[in-house]
Each structure stands twice: as structure tokens, then as C-alpha cells.
Amino acid sequence: DIQMTQSxxxxxxxxxxxxxITCRAxxxxxxxxxxxxxxxxxxxKLLIYxxxxxxxxxxxxxxxxxxxxxxxxxxxxxxxxxxxxxxxxQSNAFPTTFxxxxxxxxx
Amino acid sequence: EVQLVESGGGLVQPGGSLRLSCAAxxxxxxxxxxxxxxxxPGKGLVWVSRINTxxxxxxxxxxxxxxxxxxxxxxxxxxxxxLNSLTAEDTAVxxxxxxxxxxxxxxxxxxxxxxxxxx
Numbered sequence: 001d002i003q004m005t006q007s008x009x010x011x012x013x014x015x016x017x018x019x020x021i022t023c024r025a026x027x028x029x030x031x032x033x034x035x036x037x038x039x040x041x042x043x044x045k046l047l048i049y050x051x052x053x054x055x056x057x058x059x060x061x062x063x064x065x066x067x068x069x070x071x072x073x074x075x076x077x078x079x080x081x082x083x084x085x086x087x088x089x090q091s092n093a094f095p096t097t098f099x100x101x102x103x104x105x106x107x
Numbered sequence: 108e109v110q111l112v113e114s115g116g117g118l119v120q121p122g123g124s125l126r127l128s129c130a131a132x133x134x135x136x137x138x139x140x141x142x143x144x145x146x147x148p149g150k151g152l153v154w155v156s157r158i159n160t161x162x163x164x165x166x167x168x169x170x171x172x173x174x175x176x177x178x179x180x181x182x183x184x185x186x187x188x189x190l191n192s193l194t195a196e197d198t199a200v201x202x203x204x205x206x207x208x209x210x211x212x213x214x215x216x217x218x219x220x221x222x223x224x225x226x
Binding site for chain 2: 032034036042043044045046049050053055087089091092094095096097098099100101
């Protein structure tokens with residue numbers, strides 16, 4: 001199985017900060033990478049697909065980049081509703097696998 | 108509006124069984140691959156089972172193979188997961204999710220149903 005490694009596992013930031021989360025795949029996955037946001041007690045929500053495409057309805061402060069093994073999710077200006085856990089997921093190879101998550105906490 | 112609503116979770120003893128359901132609406136259910144993804148308390152997301160559009164092909168994670176069975180009834184717009192021989196390690200919130208094959212992502216999720224395996 002392809003291993004997805006996210007870093008950091010947690011980050012403390014303030015409203016208005018720029019936050020970057022990294023996801024590394026154990027082998028090349030082209031652009032088959034998605035990012036999800038999960039609020040406590042809620043289901044995950046798709047933010048980014050195909051590494052850099054913004055899901056409909058998602059604010060433009062979220063952006064994704066990367067290909068093959070190295071990917072980033074950037075929140076350009078953190079808002080109060082963005083404090084959550086973020087997961088990456090690859091679908092280049094079966095089975096689909098998720099990263100371990102990055103918790104964005106209030107500083 | 109796309110909706111996925113899970114039901115059937117609860118407290119079950121080790122070795123017991125449960126059947127989870129996921130009622131779909133707002134989209135052509137029979138056109139989509141569907142997945143079950145679970146999340147143990149305080150842990151990350153892990154895929155459990157998947158099923159193709161007409162139910163003729165399924166796959167299960169090694170951790171549940173031979174114990175869980177995914178199925179669907181396209182006439183009823185409902186996805187199922189039969190859970191047998193449950194252990195404490197199966198305790199988790201179980202989500203059904205719609206898989207968008209063109210982009211390789213889960214674009215809609217249910218609210219989840221909690222399965223607790225404990226004596």
C-alpha cells in the first residue's frame with residue numbers, strides 16, 4: 001500500500017496566518033491527491049482534488065499544489081472556521097490511503 | 108441536494124454482528140462507486156470496503172476481509188455493510204462516502220454512525 005505521511009501532525013496558528021501542510025507519498029501518485037477538512041464530530045469535507053483543483057463552494061484561501069510524491073495544502077489567511085484537522089488521500093493505486101492528519105489549532 | 112444518511116450503529120458485544128445502512132438521495136445512486144470509511148476514536152481515516160456501481164465487484168481491507176460484507180440495493184438507493192465477528196478494534200465511526208472516479212476523491216460523506224464493540 002502507498003503510505004501517505006503528513007507534516008506537521010499539529011500546528012498552532014492565529015487568525016490571519018498563512019498555514020502550509022505537507023503530504024508525502026511513499027511512491028509517485030501523479031496528481032491523484034485530495035485534501036479534506038474535518039471539524040470535530042463531523043464528517044470530512046472535500047477541499048481539493050487532483051492535487052490543485054478547488055472543490056465547488058470551498059473558499060479561495062485554500063489552495064493545493066504538488067505532484068508525484070510531494071504535495072502541499074496552503075491556507076492563505078486562516079479564519080476561525082478553519083481550525084480543524086486536515087487529511088490528504090491518494091487514489092493513484094488501490095487501496096486508497098489517507099495521511100495521518102494535521103490538526104490546526106488556535107495559538 | 109446530495110444526502111447520505113447512515114444508520115444501524117450501536118453497542119455490540121465482541122463476536123457480535125451489526126448491519127449498517129446508508130440511504131442515498133439527490134443523485135443517481137446507481138452511477139457511483141460507494142465506499143465505507145471508518146475512523147477509530149481519536150484516529151485517522153481508513154477505508155473499509157468498496158463496491159462498484161451495479162454491485163458486481165467488491166473489495167475489502169485486509170483487516171475486515173471475511174468478516175464484513177458490502178452490498179447495495181440500487182432500487183432502494185441504499186448501501187449496506189454487514190459486520191460479523193466484531194472485535195474491540197472495530198470500534199469506530201463508520202462513514203459511507205460517494206467516490207467520484209473522475210477525480211479520485213470522496214465528494215460526499217454521510218454523517219457517520221458509531222459502532223462500539225464492548226462487553
